[in-house]
Amino acid sequence: MLKIQEIRELIKLVDQSSIEEFVYEHEGAKVKMKKKGAIVSKNAAPVQVVSSTPEVVAPQPAAQPQAAAVSETKTAEPVEAAPAKDENLHKITSPMVGTFYASSSPDDDAYVAVGDKVQKDSIVCIVEAMKLFNEIEAEVKGEIVEILAENGQLVEYGQPLFLVKPE
Structure with a gap:
């Protein structure tokens, strides 16, 4: 089973990433994290951690309406300013x-x-x-x-x- 520090690191990584849901299964134990709401920010709501019976979760395609709303929100956020002006880089x-x-x-x-x-x-x-x-x-x-x-x-x-x- 994961240690509490490893779970905390997972929560940080999921919170700061663009994924909405993360599932980890190992030796019959399951950790599932899901972000609340469709807007992702640095001050996002806490992530839920739930342990239950194993189930298979397939990645959701970006074509779904909810995922599309998330990507629209993310494009409005400043992701990374490209300071270099040379397009050949x-x-x-x-x-x-x-x-x-x-x-x-x-x-x-x-x-x-x-x-x-x-x-x-x-x-x-x-x-x-x-x-x-x-x-x-x-x-x-x-x-x-x-x-x-x-x-x-x-x-x-x-x-x-x-x-x-x-x-």
Whole structure:
């Protein structure tokens, strides 16, 4: 079963993400979190945690009216200001919801800094989700122009983390 600290981390991640409902099942135990209301904000209502018998929950398609209302609300919110004006820059995005780390440990130097040259397979950061540390690669050969996330910041799926000027 999940520890209370792990459940708290899950609540934070779900609260700050765009998903409306999260279900986790393990060894007969089930944790289900669902946001109240259709508007998602940093001051959203508390998330419900319910334990019951296992059931299969399929992801809801975005075409449903309620999900469409949520996406309309989210587009009105400022998501991320794109400070770079060069449209030729490659965005390295987060492949998952999690916590951004610029280095492998607090004592180590950051994987990359602005101005560093990277290869396609260069590790640029770590995104931690559910106690799993996922190394994120540059995906393109070039130079780091801007770092868009701060160390320890919660990031969402698809959120730009770095801008790279391809070579």
